Amino acid sequence: MAIQPIRLFPDPVLRTPADPVVDFDKELRKLVSDLTDTMMDAPGAGLAAPQIGVGLRVFTYYVDEQLGHLINPDLDLSDELDEEGEEGCLSFPGLSFPTPRAIRAVAKGFNMYGEPVTLEGTDLMARCFQHETDHLDGVLFIDRMDPAMRKQAMKAVREAEWSGMAPPAVKLSPHPMHGKAL
Secondary structure: OOOOOOOOOOOHHHHOOOEOOOOOOHHHHHHHHHHHHHHHHOOOOEEEHHHHOOOEOEEEEEEOOEEEEEEEEEEEEOOOOEEEEEEEOOOOOOOEEEEEEEOEEEEEEEOOOOOEEEEEEEHHHHHHHHHHHHHHOOOOHHHHOOHHHHHHHHHHHHHOOOOOOOOOOOOOOOOOOOOOOO
16 A cells, blocks of 8 residues: 555645646556545545645546556536535534535546546535646636635634644733733
8 A cells, every 4th residue: 555645735735726637657657546545545535646745647536446547537517507515624523514516417538547437426426526626727626615615614713723824822821911001
C-alpha cells in the first residue's frame, strides 16, 4: 500500500488547475494505485490527484461499492434541477455542508491504460464525479455554495483544529490606561 498524505485547505495545490495526463505509463498506474489506497484508507468516496499534491487530471472513486478511476474527465451534466445535498471533502476533514449539484452526470475520459471510458452516475455518484472534477479544475466544494452557506463553512474551517487558519490565541497584558477615562 502507498498511502499518501492528503493536502488540507488552504494548501495552494487545491486551487491550481491540474494538467492533462499525456503519458499512460507505469507512473500513472502507480498514481492511480496510490490514490485508491489513500482514498480507501481515509475512507472517502473520491480522491483527486491534487489532493495528494500531484497536478494531474486523475481521480478515483468508491461509491455504492463501485471502485474506479477516471483520467482527463470531461463532464456532461443533466438539465435537471440542481439538488442540494450534504457534501464533505477529505481536504476539509470532519466538515460537510449542503452543496448544490446536478442530479445526473456523464463523465467521459480514460482508464489508466489510455482506453476510453464513459461513466454515468446519478445522486451520490453524480455528486462524486462533479466534486472530483472540480478538484482537477482548482475549484472546491465551498465555491459552489451560496454566499451565506459559504460564510458559515469558512467559519467552521477557521475553527477546525486541522486548519491552521485560526488566529493564534493572544494573551493581552493589562494596559495601565485600561478602564480609565481619558
